Amino acid sequence: MKPSQPRVMEWTKSTFQPRFEHGDQAQAAHLYGTDDGSKLGAGFGRLTNASFEWTVQYDEIILVLEGQVSVKTETETLTAGPKDTIWLPAGTRVIYQAQNALIFYAIQPADWAQTNGEQG
Numbered sequence: 001m002k003p004s005q006p007r008v009m010e011w012t013k014s015t016f017q018p019r020f021e022h023g024d025q026a027q028a029a030h031l032y033g034t035d036d037g038s039k040l041g042a043g044f045g046r047l048t049n050a051s052f053e054w055t056v057q058y059d060e061i062i063l064v065l066e067g068q069v070s071v072k073t074e075t076e077t078l079t080a081g082p083k084d085t086i087w088l089p090a091g092t093r094v095i096y097q098a099q100n101a102l103i104f105y106a107i108q109p110a111d112w113a114q115t116n117g118e119q120g
Contacts, residue, residue, distance in 0.1 A: 004038075014044055016029045016044070016046055017030075024048055024049075025047065025048060026096070027045065027046045029045075032110075033110035033111075034110045039109050039111075042104070042105065042106045043105060044065075044102065044104055044105075045062075045103045046103075047067075047098035049099060050099075053094070054094055055091065057112045058090050061088075061105065061106045061107075062085060062088070062103050062104075062105050063083075063085050064080045064081055064082055064101060064102075065101075066082060066102040067082075067098060067100050068098065068101060069098045070098065071088065071095070072095040072097065073092055073094055
């Protein structure tokens with residue numbers, strides 16, 4: 001697939017959709033990914049009264065824009081506030097927790113759901 005052209009994605013045009021079975025706890029606004037011919041996926045996420053388990057299927061960087069996010073791993077709890085980042089390598093079992101947070105995320109590979117047969 002040929003890569004898309006460089007472009008600006010305007011915040012005001014971001015559309016948040018519920019992710020997986022977590023409903024309003026986790027919503028995402030997809031920005032870039034496989035439809036751009038990229039191995040890197042990125043978007044914004046909203047976490048509201050969130051507490052849910054997940055096994056990360058990709059390398060992920062989370063940049064907290066607003067609020068506070070905690071990620072419990074099997075060995076520790078990582079807590080980040082505005083302008084802080086959290087790094088999660090593929091295969092990490094986590095519990096995401098946040099009361100009211102806005103994040104930016106980047107994942108690689110962007111096609112993890114197709115590769116693993118998951119609904120993304």
